[in-house]
Amino acid sequence: MQLMTQWERKGLTQGLRKGRAEGRLQEGQTLILRLLQRRFGPMPNGLEGQIRKLSLQQMETLAETVLDFSSVTHPKWWLKQIQ
Helix, strand or coil: CCCCCHHHHHHHHHHHHHHHHHHHHHHHHHHHHHHHHHHHCCCCCCHHHHHHCCCHHHHHHHHHHHHHCCCCHHHHHHHHHHC
């Protein structure tokens, strides 16, 4: 008796991949927001929401850029550029 069919195994694998990607995205968002808040203080209204809407690829790009920001206006400018 087979415990898991090929389709069930494929579904489980796809679900795990999707869960990992979502987890990476959430962790990236949390880390970037913490870095920005530590450096610039409380975030302006709407900035956190804009960051939480980014794709994983956009989040990774922002993570590479965030250390170059010198004021809280830089993340706002960056977000406008990618939209």
